[in-house]
Amino acid sequence: MSKESRIDEQIQHFYDNVPNVGDALPLKEYLLKHEDSRMAWYLLGKEYEGKGDSAKATYCFAQAGEIYEAFESKPAPHLPENKTKKKSGWKKWTAVLLVPLLLVGGAIVAIRELLPEADDTAAIETNVPESPAASARASPAPKPAVGSKPAPLPAGVIPPDQIAGAPGPDDQGRSVLGETLTSKPSRQPRLVVAVPKLGKWNDWVKGGKPIATVTSDRESGLAGIQWFDPKWCDCKPEDGKAAAKLVEGWKPLQEEKLALRSAVIRYKEQTGKWPDSPEAMAGDYPKNTMAGWSESMSPWFDELKAVLADKKDGKIPQTAGWPDQTGPGSGHGAPAGTLAPMAEHPMEIIVDKSNHRLAVVSGDVILRNYEVGLGGDKTPEGKFFISEKVKDPNGSSTGAFGSRGMTLSHTRYGIHGTDEPDSMGKDESLGCVRMKTEDIEELYDLVPMGTPVTIAEGGLPDELRAPPERFRLPTTQNETNPHKVYDWLG
Numbered sequence: 001m002s003k004e005s006r007i008d009e010q011i012q013h014f015y016d017n018v019p020n021v022g023d024a025l026p027l028k029e030y031l032l033k034h035e036d037s038r039m040a041w042y043l044l045g046k047e048y049e050g051k052g053d054s055a056k057a058t059y060c061f062a063q064a065g066e067i068y069e070a071f072e073s074k075p076a077p078h079l080p081e082n083k084t085k086k087k088s089g090w091k092k093w094t095a096v097l098l099v100p101l102l103l104v105g106g107a108i109v110a111i112r113e114l115l116p117e118a119d120d121t122a123a124i125e126t127n128v129p130e131s132p133a134a135s136a137r138a139s140p141a142p143k144p145a146v147g148s149k150p151a152p153l154p155a156g157v158i159p160p161d162q163i164a165g166a167p168g169p170d171d172q173g174r175s176v177l178g179e180t181l182t183s184k185p186s187r188q189p190r191l192v193v194a195v196p197k198l199g200k201w202n203d204w205v206k207g208g209k210p211i212a213t214v215t216s217d218r219e220s221g222l223a224g225i226q227w228f229d230p231k232w233c234d235c236k237p238e239d240g241k242a243a244a245k246l247v248e249g250w251k252p253l254q255e256e257k258l259a260l261r262s263a264v265i266r267y268k269e270q271t272g273k274w275p276d277s278p279e280a281m282a283g284d285y286p287k288n289t290m291a292g293w294s295e296s297m298s299p300w301f302d303e304l305k306a307v308l309a310d311k312k313d314g315k316i317p318q319t320a321g322w323p324d325q326t327g328p329g330s331g332h333g334a335p336a337g338t339l340a341p342m343a344e345h346p347m348e349i350i351v352d353k354s355n356h357r358l359a360v361v362s363g364d365v366i367l368r369n370y371e372v373g374l375g376g377d378k379t380p381e382g383k384f385f386i387s388e389k390v391k392d393p394n395g396s397s398t399g400a401f402g403s404r405g406m407t408l409s410h411t412r413y414g415i416h417g418t419d420e421p422d423s424m425g426k427d428e429s430l431g432c433v434r435m436k437t438e439d440i441e442e443l444y445d446l447v448p449m450g451t452p453v454t455i456a457e458g459g460l461p462d463e464l465r466a467p468p469e470r471f472r473l474p475t476t477q478n479e480t481n482p483h484k485v486y487d488w489l490g
Contacts, residue, residue, distance in 0.1 A: 045068070046179070064076060072175060073170060073174050160189050160333045163190075163192075163250065163334075165195030166193070166194060166211060166338060167195055167197055177212070180214055180336070181214060190213065192210075192211040192337070193247060194211055195207035195208075198366055198463060199460070201361065201364055201365065201461070202364055203465065209244065210229070212226060212228060212229070212232065213226045250333055256294055256300075258367075259290070259445075259448065260300055260301060261346060262347045262447070262451065264305070266448045267281055267448070267450065275305070278301060282475070283477060285389075285480060288449065290449075290473065291445045291475060292473025292475030339365060341362060347361070347362050347451060348360075348452045349415075349451055351433055351454065352458060357369055357370065357371065359460050368465055368466055369465040370439040373418065373423040373426055375427055375431040375489070378430055379432070381457070385408070387408065388449070389444060389479065391444075391479040393488075395480070395482055399419060401416040401486060404417055405417070408453055414432050416435070416488060416490060417441075418434040420434070421437075429490055432488050438470060
């Protein structure tokens with residue numbers, strides 16, 4: 001029987017055993033060249049897993065074998081005997097999804113050191129050295145596909161269209177890397193960065209060390225990985241300084257986007273309508289939902305407003321889009337992986353009475369963790385929200401309440417500065433939350449009016465988190481309120 005006849009027989013077997021599969025015959029020529037690819041099985045399994053088809057995903061992962069084990073850090077699933085008797089007929093699964101992956105949905109990427117046999121299912125461009133054992137098993141090298149080899153990330157490069165956070169080279173980290181490999185093809189690099197854990201939280205401030213860049217070409221199918229961290233690749237990595245510098249510039253812009261998105265949603269909660277202009281949110285007291293406005297926020301605001309305007313039911317969406325196509329180029333790079341919750345959830349404040357900490361969180365990402373002064377039993381527990389923001393309360397930046405104050409739910413409790421910085425970590429207030437000047441001024445700019453505040457015992461780590469350069473919003477608005485005498489229980 002000729003090879004072509006055998007492929008025809010396999011395709012027919014595939015039709016007989018797998019329902020709802022489109023016409024595979026146009027792939028016959030491709031199948032003549034590519035009969036087996038464990039990486040393609042793995043990627044196909046990820047596609048079915050994403051669609052919720054666990055049965056097909058399990059079958060694909062079983063065929064992927066050690067590729068699945070390398071990326072998922074667990075044994076590949078085993079199939080019952082009756083599922084494996086006609087294995088050759090199932091090889092068309094590889095081909096059935098190869099065209100969607102190459103032309104529509106994602107890149108086919110093969111890492112040589114993970115493959116027991118070399119194949120040319122996709123072009124491979126990587127700085128991972130091939131092990132001697134793999135070289136001995138490998139078949140002749142495939143012809144390179146047409147396309148550009150992913151180059152090292154130079155200073156000033158077009159920034160990533162996605163930055164995925166991975167906690168480490170463990171089960172969760174490998175899963176994030178696998179998801180990044182199967183994401184949409186893009187000539188822009190997708191950057192995977194380390195995001196260590198801080199207790200139960202993903203650590204935003206300490207995160208960002210480059211792990212790898214992934215690039216794929218929709219037209220040629222060329223895909224590549226460039227490693228920066230030897231813990232992940234067991235190789236001699238490239239210099240990651242340029243990528244690290246890019247992440248340093250990316251973080252503050254993502255914080256601006258998150259501050260803007262949080263403010264838009266909190267404004268809707270407070271007023272019942274979406275804001276129609278920057279001035280509606282960053283106005284003079286008391287219309288100071290935001291403490292300022294940056295130049296990059298204007299195009300992001302227009303984009304976000306268009307998304308939110310379609311919400312006719314008046315409900316606050318948990319996810320309301322993540323403006324990413326306009327604004328300065330270095331603002332691109334939507335968070336993904338373990339950083340995805342930052343893009344999905346507006347900011348909240350948590351106060352931990354047991355260890356005198358105040359944190360700003362978004363989903364399971366902890367953005368800041370400050371030391372604060374409290375009042376012991378005098379500090380109430382429960383859920384509140386920021387109902388007022390004011391600069392220089394009672395006309396002074398050095399008085400008892402410092403340079404910034406935020407009222408909690410229209411009560412006499414507040415989060416404010418202090419003229420007693422030695423009270424941090426102690427229970428010396430009459431119930432309010434005291435903060436150091438540099439901390440309260442950053443918090444004031446970062447979180448909008450309407451931000452939820454939860455005060456409880458426990459829940460936050462002891463380790464403090466604040467970046468060397470604090471978050472600040474440019475402002476020309478007047479946020480003072482000289483007509484009121486503040487009497488917070490400071």
